[in-house]
Amino acid sequence: GQQLNQSPQSMFIQEGEDVSMNCTSSSIFNTWLWYKQDPGEGPVLLIALYKAGELTSNGRLTAQFGITRKDSFLNISASIPSDVGIYFCAGQLDYGQNFVFGPGTRLSVLP
């Protein structure tokens, strides 16, 4: 089946630092979604991207739909302790199709 790769697998950063993570695939996707999941809870949608090259922000979060349509990037500026969690990317191959999820990037923020 389709696979998404996320990097880094985990990261430790200082509070106030910026964070970058990405999601790559060998397949072309037409939609990318980014989620954050806290322990014991369901994933919460952060940003949705629908067009190649699209750059979308949600507060301190910015995500981009890669030009090749095979990747997407998520940046978090000025990290704070509540940014701790696991960040998942999800891609949709075609309209109406199910979403494929990456394995996640685990973010830890040190005070």
Next chain:
Amino acid sequence: DAGVTQSPTHLIKTRGQQVTLRCSPKSGHDTVSWYQQALGQGPQFIFQYYEEEERQRGNFPDRFSGHQFPNYSSELNVNALLLGDSALYLCASSRWEAHSGNTIYFGEGSWLTVV
């Protein structure tokens, strides 16, 4: 505006038993997808329901079955439970879009432990 609601939140079953999990989609949504998330992994797609029919299915055995009701709510049934079925089961709702990108919203999940 109610979000996606799932029940029960936690349950423990014995190997060989059967389980039913329930989901009510977000208001205005007509499509329900179910995902299984094992510890430390990303969600894996089980199946999707739209207009009370299974529209797509992931790589899961027939022991996993579902249903969608006229009010768009859905059930996930798992028969002959195995230890490996222990996971967080997530329901995701969306509005059916055949010609544009989707956005799916998750519930809090149902934690299933098989002993």
